[in-house]
Structures are given as C-alpha cells and as structure tokens.
Amino acid sequence: MHTMHPMLRAAPSVSLLVPLLLVGPGCSSYVASLARDFGTAVTGPGADMRPMIRTLGALCLRQADLAYLRARLEDPSDQQIVPWRGRRQSLFGGRRQSIETSCNELDSELVSYQMMFDVLLAYGAALRSLGEAQNADFRQGFSIMGESLGRLAVRLRPRSPELGRIMISGADSINQLLRLALSARSERDIKRAVRAAKGPVTALLDRLERLLEVYRAQVTRYTDAQRALVDKVERATQPLRPGHAGRQLDLLAFYELAVRMDEEEQRLLSSSRAYAVTLANLRSAHETLVKSVEGKVPPREALAAVQQSLRELSLRLGEIYDQTESMIRRGDR
Numbered sequence: 001m002h003t004m005h006p007m008l009r010a011a012p013s014v015s016l017l018v019p020l021l022l023v024g025p026g027c028s029s030y031v032a033s034l035a036r037d038f039g040t041a042v043t044g045p046g047a048d049m050r051p052m053i054r055t056l057g058a059l060c061l062r063q064a065d066l067a068y069l070r071a072r073l074e075d076p077s078d079q080q081i082v083p084w085r086g087r088r089q090s091l092f093g094g095r096r097q098s099i100e101t102s103c104n105e106l107d108s109e110l111v112s113y114q115m116m117f118d119v120l121l122a123y124g125a126a127l128r129s130l131g132e133a134q135n136a137d138f139r140q141g142f143s144i145m146g147e148s149l150g151r152l153a154v155r156l157r158p159r160s161p162e163l164g165r166i167m168i169s170g171a172d173s174i175n176q177l178l179r180l181a182l183s184a185r186s187e188r189d190i191k192r193a194v195r196a197a198k199g200p201v202t203a204l205l206d207r208l209e210r211l212l213e214v215y216r217a218q219v220t221r222y223t224d225a226q227r228a229l230v231d232k233v234e235r236a237t238q239p240l241r242p243g244h245a246g247r248q249l250d251l252l253a254f255y256e257l258a259v260r261m262d263e264e265e266q267r268l269l270s271s272s273r274a275y276a277v278t279l280a281n282l283r284s285a286h287e288t289l290v291k292s293v294e295g296k297v298p299p300r301e302a303l304a305a306v307q308q309s310l311r312e313l314s315l316r317l318g319e320i321y322d323q324t325e326s327m328i329r330r331g332d333r
Contacts, residue, residue, distance in 0.1 A: 030299035031187050031292070035127045035194065037306050038289045042124025046313030047282055049117050049208065052215055052275050053110050059218045059268075060106050064088040064099040066225040073232040112155055113211045116204045119148045119167075120282075123197055139178055142193065146174035149200055163203060170200030191293040198290050205283050212279055216272050223265045230258050278313060285309040 041047055068087035075081065082090045088100040126141025149171035157164035173196035180192070237254045285306045292302035 030303050031190055034289060034292055034299055034303045034306055035190050037303065037310060038285050039124040039128030041285050041306065041310040041313055042120055042282065043128055044313060047278055053114055056110060056215055056218055057103065057107055059222045060103040063222055063225055066229050070229050070232055073236055115152045115155060116207055119145060119152055120204055122148050123201060142174050142178060146171045166203045167200055170197065194289055194293045201286060205286060208279060212275055215275065219268045219272055223268065226261045226265060230261055233257060281309040281312050
C-alpha cells in the first residue's frame with residue numbers, strides 16, 4: 001500500500017485557504033488574511049528552497065565521482081591511477097583546482113543564499129502570526145527579520161555593495177516600524193509592515209532567481225558528465241581485440257548503470273522545473289500583496305490570487321522533495 005510521505009502530510013491543507021477574520025479596530029479581514037496567507041505560502045514546505053541549496057553542494061561533490069570513473073576508463077592500464085579517497089583533492093584531468101576546492105567555494109556562496117532564504121522565512125513567519133491568534137503581535141517576527149537583514153548586509157557588502165545597501169535600508173525600515181509599536185490589530189500596521197519589507201524582499205526574490213540559474217547550470221554540468229561517462233562505459237563493454245590492454249565491463253552492469261543515470265537526470269530536470277514554478281509563485285504572491293496594500297489591487301481579488309499560489313506550491317511539494325532527497329543523501333561528505 002502506498003504511504004504518503006510525512007512532508008506531504010505537512011503540506012498546507014485546504015482549510016488554511018479559508019480566510020480567518022481578525023477582529024480589531026479598523027482591521028480589514030481581507031488585508032489581514034492576505035498577509036497571513038502570504039506568510040503561510042512563504043513558510044510552507046511547498047516553498048522550501050533549502051533542499052535545492054543542499055542539493056547544489058551534493059551535485060558538486062558527485063561530479064568528483066564521475067570525473068574519477070571517467071579518468072579510470074580513459075587510463076585502462078592504470079598508469080595514472082588516482083586513489084578513490086583522493087578523488088576530490090586530486091588535480092587529475094588537467095584541473096586547475098581540485099573539486100573539493102571548487103565545492104568549498106560554492107558552499108561559501110550557498111551560505112549567503114541560505115541567509116537570504118532565512119530572511120524570507122522570518123518575514124513569512126511574522127505575517128503568518130496574524131492568523132495564529134486574535135490578539136497576535138508580530139513584532140518579534142519582524143525583530144528577527146531586522147536582525148537577519150543586518151547580518152546578511154554585512155556578509156554581502158564586500159561582493160554586492162548595492163544589495164548590501166538594500167538590506168541595510170530594509171533593516172532600518174523594519175526597526176523604524178518596530179518603534180511605532182507594531183501590532184496585528186491595525187490594518188495600518190499591516191500595510192506599514194509590507195511597505196517596509198517591500199525593497200529587501202523584492203531584492204531577495206531577485207537574487208534567489210540567480211540561485212535557480214546556478215542550480216540549473218550545476219544540473220547541466222552534472223548531467224553532461226553523466227552522459228560522457230555512460231559513453232565511456234558503453235565503449236568499455238565492447239569485446240577487446242587481441243593484444244590490446246583494457247578492461248571489458250559486463251553489459252548487464254552497463255545497462256543498470258545507464259538506466260539509473262537516465263532516471264537521475266530526469267529527476268534533476270524535473271526538480272529544476274518545479275523550483276522555477278515555486279519561485280514564480282512566490283514572486284507573484286509578493287507582488288500581489290504589495291499592490292494590494294498600495295491600493296492597486298482590491299484586497300479580495302489579491303487574497304484569491306495569493307491563495308491560488310499557495311495551492312500550487314502545495315502541489316509542487318512532493319515533486320521537489322522526491323527529486324532531491326536521494327541526491328542529498330548520496331552527496332554527503
């Protein structure tokens with residue numbers, strides 16, 4: 001009997017999409033529910049981009065394995081053998097630096113992306129608190145977001161001064177907002193919160209688009225390496241001519257390897273498409289939220305649009321998890 005994955009059971013249910021009426025002086029149920037549902041979309045498992053970040057590191061390391069196997073096949077007499085344990089530190093194959101060094105550089109970049117996503121999570125948690133209780137106060141969530149923006153700005157400033165400036169400006173806006181005694185009972189406070197976070201959140205979503213490009217490029221390099229290896233292995237299954245050194249591989253073993261690699265390639269390509277949809281939904285939901293508080297889109301219409309994004313994110317959850325988790329496990333150091 002098929003059992004639903006526990007992460008799927010954690011996906012937002014349809015009940016989350018029913019607007020919760022927050023009572024309070026001057027508080028619009030649509031504006032409050034819109035902010036709450038956007039927060040639900042950001043913090044929900046269907047929008048979690050951390051598996052993509054972890055998979056990137058795993059893909060980088062796995063390329064060392066493929067390069068090692070290909071090098072062995074290209075050296076059938078084992079004249080330039082590289083020990084298995086040294087495959088990630090070696091400069092074989094004309095490399096300028098080891099794969100371990102390259103992966104460490106990527107890991108450093110991924111730390112920044114993880115911090116960016118953490119800021120989005122803090123923002124989503126602050127807005128989602130609107131639906132937790134009638135007297136909810138999301139000052140703590142915004143305090144965490146302001147601190148996260150400050151740390152991120154310090155890290156980004158040397159390489160991306162403009163982005164660092166946007167993060168500092170956002171942190172200042174959030175801190176100013178906190179000094180105004182932000183509470184969840186005022187529609188004005190909700191709109192102030194969204195306006196204060198508009199700049200940094202928009203910039204972070206733009207930068208996560210670059211992360212998706214890095215992911216796609218890494219997937220492409222990895223699948224190209226797989227295909228090249230399969231070609232080498234296939235030639236190694238051919239009968240050896242008398243007097244030629246080499247190794248003959250079992251055809252059945254080649255078949256099993258090739259099928260597994262084809263399936264892995266399809267999973268990675270599928271996850272890349274799923275993440276693209278996830279990011280597009282988050283961006284669309286954020287733009288809708290901002291337009292609503294700016295009076296450019298009716299709150300009721302905006303709420304329906306954000307809820308649709310939440311539904312689509314929920315549908316993507318299982319696809320993303322299934323396609324990446326096995327790669328994460330195999331790529332552990």
